Amino acid sequence: MITAASATQNQEPGAKLTLKACLGKFVYVRGATTPLHFMELKPFQVDDAIDYSHLFYVRALRARIDESAFLEGALKKWMDGTAVQMVAEAVVHVMSSLGTHVSIAEFSPGVGLTGEYVKLLLESGAAQGVRSSTVERYVGFGAAAGRDKFEILHKDAGCEAIFCDEATALSVDAKFSNHVMVFNQNQGLRMDDPGICSLTEFLALRAGAKVIALRVTTGEAAAVHTTVKGRIVELPAVAAVTEMLRGTGQAWHTRFVHGFDEGFLIPDGGKPCGLLIGYLGSTESAPLGKFMPVTASP
């Protein structure tokens, strides 16, 4: 990653700067810094491609198809950017308290990487103590544009898959009693899905268990940033989110990943950002590695 601070030096807070932006393939004569050629890439050749490949990589592992075709260094690195492994491990960790047939309901699910990875963890026995659980239903909540991707890619994938774009469905919270609910703001940011409920609304939902994955700022207050896709987003302060979780009076555990996929936000002179993952569920097992109870002092 190359970053130059020149554009943001000596700027007033909140100043609006214009940058020229492009997305594509740059071809250089080896050693040169000026491109010889440029070809624009379309979004489906970037974000969707990464997520589709990631989804089918996980499915190949599940089906015990030779996954070596997927194992390129570049793909592995970009899989990490989705944070799916960390989110799925948290989901599986809290499933054990919900019985043997558990549903997952995810806000901003994208192509549904979380559900696929959870199934892999359960089927492979990698998740100790919850191997007997199965995913009965996978519900995605998001912008209507994501419906076809989610439902078509998860048809015949081992459980019922439903996509909802109506926030009104949230009022029927009784039906979420055997659900692990996931608030995946990170995936929403990656895929330009603004989400259909706020974190406050999510925390108020009654559910069997919950997992959150949020990009946050380390600053004292929420901060506005610009993503590489040009979307202006406001990231909450990690301290404020932690305080919200503490305010629920429930036993949340969190983990903060410093510098997570930081190049996704255009450098603007602000405080560093990172990823906050949290889970809530009555589990008798020890906390997941690197997670801390929110009641503890930082």
Next chain:
Amino acid sequence: MAQFTLTPFNPCPAGKSGIFDQGATNSSQLIALDIQSKYQFVDSAGSVHHEYMLPNTSDLQNCGGYVDKVIKYRNPALAKYLATAGVSRNSFDSDEFPILGTRSPKLDLMLYGFIEEARRSDPNRRIELFDHGCTVAEHYDLLDIMIKVSSDGKCGAAEVLSYTGMDRSALLLSIATMLHPNLDRNCLRLQQAEGSDIEYTDGAFDLSLTVGVVNHVAYPLRTLKRLLAVSRRACVLALWVTNEDEGFWAINHAGVQSYFFSRADLRDAIAERGDGAFYEVEYVPETETSQSGSYIGLGDQRLSTLGCYHMAFCAGAEPPFDARRIELK
């Protein structure tokens, strides 16, 4: 903290001439290339403010487009639309489903014409189809929909086709398998091979399809001849050509050599086959393609000599759709 307004730009617009205008195989111009896929942001002083690197694997980028096609094809609304509007050039050119107006579905529509022709001749015979560069077998999906729509749901590709797909990418073939999990493997066969290695016997298939893959295999002309040889009735092609006397090697955006066929090459292929002719449905000049900048180091003048035929080779009778015979003399 600053906020940003982003304005699009092309960091390397094409000029009138390019360094590979005389062809990519000229030894005096062989140079090492580095290719990066990324977002780039440049400030008002022209300095790079930020770059965000992306995976640079062509297979991975292609995966996005091909899986996206499958998702669009499997949208139930598309089948409903075709059931109402009919499977025809008009329904494909409508704005209702823009995906149908793109190159790949147009070629599938040509292929479907040959399939219907064969079914009229013998409704009970399974049609052997060879998909050269099949990627995730997305052509199978659209053919399935067209067959189902035209038969009022009585049959689909699984009942009508014996499909053989060939691709060099293990990644795309793995995904093809997972996208079609319930199909009888005798009816949908997938083979991993470089595109020049067509080892089937002459006349092994009724029909074949290649969407530009024959342009960037190791031995393009030999492969074109093999495609015609293995096809009993027809071969449907998107074929990139030059209007100059000799074929032309370029380098595409992935750093892969790509060959533009000349009319002499097409004449040679027909002569070796010994019968049949090429028929053109559409010609798209390279300067008008939706994916500009596909080739490295070509200037406007060279690009103006290049283009893509949507065409079919037919043995025997003319194709069962509107097409113009390509005169090669």
